[in-house]
Amino acid sequence: MTTHMIEAGKPATKLKSEAAQVLFERGLINQCTDIEALDEALASGPVTAYAGFDATGASLHVGHLMPLMTLRWLQKLGHRPIVVLGGGTSQVGDPSFRNDARPLLDGSQIAANIAGIRRSVERLVDMRGPDGALLVDNAEWLTEFRFLEFLRDYGSQFTVNRMLTFDSVKSRIEAQQPLTVLEFCYMMLQAVDFLELARRHDCTLQIGGSDQWGNIVNGIELGRRCDARRLFGLTVPLLTTASGTKMGKTADGAVWLHPEHLSSFGFWQFWRNTADADVPRFLRLFTEMPISEVIRLSELQGAELNEAKKILATQVTAIVHGPDAARAALEQGDALFSGSDEIAEPTHRMERHRLAEGLGLLELIVGVGFAASNGEARRLVEAGGVRLNGQVVDDPRRRISSGDLGAEDRLSLAVGKRRKALVEFG
Known part of the structure; x- marks a missing residue:
C-alpha cells in the first residue's frame, strides 16, 4: 500500500478528478493512501466516504x-x-496521542452527546433525497458482536507487533503511562467500522485527522484481508495557527460548533480575531469562496485585512450556524468594533455554581478564550487592558461574584478593543 505526504496545492501527479483537485487546492489533504488510485476512483463515478466522531x-x-x-x-x-457518530466506540475512548485514559461515559451521556452533535452535522452536510448524506451510529453493529466471535473473526487479523508501531500507541508507552487493553482494542473497533461501512454502504474512503492515520490503515488492511476490498484513506492536516498553537479545544474555552455551547456571535468573533498570518490558510480551509477571491483577500494588508477577517468570520458562521445567524453576528460585530462594549446577546455561558466555587477573573478570561493561560491573563490585567462591566480591572486576584451580574445574570468582559464577551450564568 503506497502512502503520500501531501503539500497543499501541489499533488505529486496530474490529477484527473475535480474532487481531488479541489481538496488539494483548499489544503485539505495531509496524507493519502495511493492517491493515483483514489483519484482514478473519484474520476470514474460517485465515491462514498466517511468520517467518524466519537460522542465524548x-x-x-x-x-x-x-x-x-x-x-x-x-x-x-x-x-x-x-x-x-460513535455510540459504540465512545464506550471505549480513543487513546490516540493522550497521556491518560478518557473518562468512560454511560449510555445516557453518549445518547445526549450524539443528539447535540447530530444537530451540527445536519447543517454541514445535505441529508435530503435518496443520495443525501447518511448519519449512522456504530453502536448499530459493534454492540451486536459477541466477544469470542469478535476475537475469532477479527482478532486474528491484527498483530500486537504491528499495533505497537503506531505513533498513537508509542507516544503513550514512551510517556510511561498505562494503556489498558480496552483502549488498545479501540483501533480494532475503528477498523471494523470501515469494513462494516464498506459492506453495508459500499464506502471506500475514510477521512480523519492526522492522528487517525494508524487507525485508518488498519481498516484498509482489514478490508483487504477479509473481503479483498480496495479501500482508501485520507487525513486532513492538524489544525494549528501560524504560531504553531493547536486550535479547537482548550480546558475551559472550547470553540464549539453548536450555539447552545457557544453563541453564533461568539463563534463569529473567534474567526474575526484570527491572526493576520492565518487569514489566507483559513479562507481556503473554512470557506467556499472561489480560490481567486481567496487569493485577492489574502493579499490585503494593514487595515484592509480586517475586512478579509470579517468576510472569513461571516462565511464560516454561515456554514456552521446558517446565513441568518451570520448576518446577525456581522451586524453585532460592526456595532461592537465601532467602540461600544454593548452586546445584545450572550456570547458565552457558564454554570452559576462556579461563582460559589470562587471563580477568579483570570479563570474567566481564559474560560472565554481571551487568553491561553492564567499567566497570559494576568499580564493582560496588570497592563490595564481588561474591563469588567465597562470598568478597568487591574487586580489579577479579583474574584467574580453574583454582585457583578447585571440583568438576566450577565456580565460583560472586554480585553483591548477587539475581544469582547457577554457571559451569562445559569
Whole structure:
C-alpha cells in the first residue's frame, strides 16, 4: 500500500478528478493512501466516504471542521458522505496521542452527546433525497458482536507487533503511562467500522485527522484481508495557527460548533480575531469562496485585512450556524468594533455554581478564550487592558461574584478593543 505526504496545492501527479483537485487546492489533504488510485476512483463515478466522531462531548468543535469540510466538498462534487457518530466506540475512548485514559461515559451521556452533535452535522452536510448524506451510529453493529466471535473473526487479523508501531500507541508507552487493553482494542473497533461501512454502504474512503492515520490503515488492511476490498484513506492536516498553537479545544474555552455551547456571535468573533498570518490558510480551509477571491483577500494588508477577517468570520458562521445567524453576528460585530462594549446577546455561558466555587477573573478570561493561560491573563490585567462591566480591572486576584451580574445574570468582559464577551450564568 503506497502512502503520500501531501503539500497543499501541489499533488505529486496530474490529477484527473475535480474532487481531488479541489481538496488539494483548499489544503485539505495531509496524507493519502495511493492517491493515483483514489483519484482514478473519484474520476470514474460517485465515491462514498466517511468520517467518524466519537460522542465524548455535547458538541463538536472547530478542530472537527476540516474533516467535515472535506465531506462537504465531496458531496458538492457528486460524491456521498457518511458521518459516523460513535455510540459504540465512545464506550471505549480513543487513546490516540493522550497521556491518560478518557473518562468512560454511560449510555445516557453518549445518547445526549450524539443528539447535540447530530444537530451540527445536519447543517454541514445535505441529508435530503435518496443520495443525501447518511448519519449512522456504530453502536448499530459493534454492540451486536459477541466477544469470542469478535476475537475469532477479527482478532486474528491484527498483530500486537504491528499495533505497537503506531505513533498513537508509542507516544503513550514512551510517556510511561498505562494503556489498558480496552483502549488498545479501540483501533480494532475503528477498523471494523470501515469494513462494516464498506459492506453495508459500499464506502471506500475514510477521512480523519492526522492522528487517525494508524487507525485508518488498519481498516484498509482489514478490508483487504477479509473481503479483498480496495479501500482508501485520507487525513486532513492538524489544525494549528501560524504560531504553531493547536486550535479547537482548550480546558475551559472550547470553540464549539453548536450555539447552545457557544453563541453564533461568539463563534463569529473567534474567526474575526484570527491572526493576520492565518487569514489566507483559513479562507481556503473554512470557506467556499472561489480560490481567486481567496487569493485577492489574502493579499490585503494593514487595515484592509480586517475586512478579509470579517468576510472569513461571516462565511464560516454561515456554514456552521446558517446565513441568518451570520448576518446577525456581522451586524453585532460592526456595532461592537465601532467602540461600544454593548452586546445584545450572550456570547458565552457558564454554570452559576462556579461563582460559589470562587471563580477568579483570570479563570474567566481564559474560560472565554481571551487568553491561553492564567499567566497570559494576568499580564493582560496588570497592563490595564481588561474591563469588567465597562470598568478597568487591574487586580489579577479579583474574584467574580453574583454582585457583578447585571440583568438576566450577565456580565460583560472586554480585553483591548477587539475581544469582547457577554457571559451569562445559569
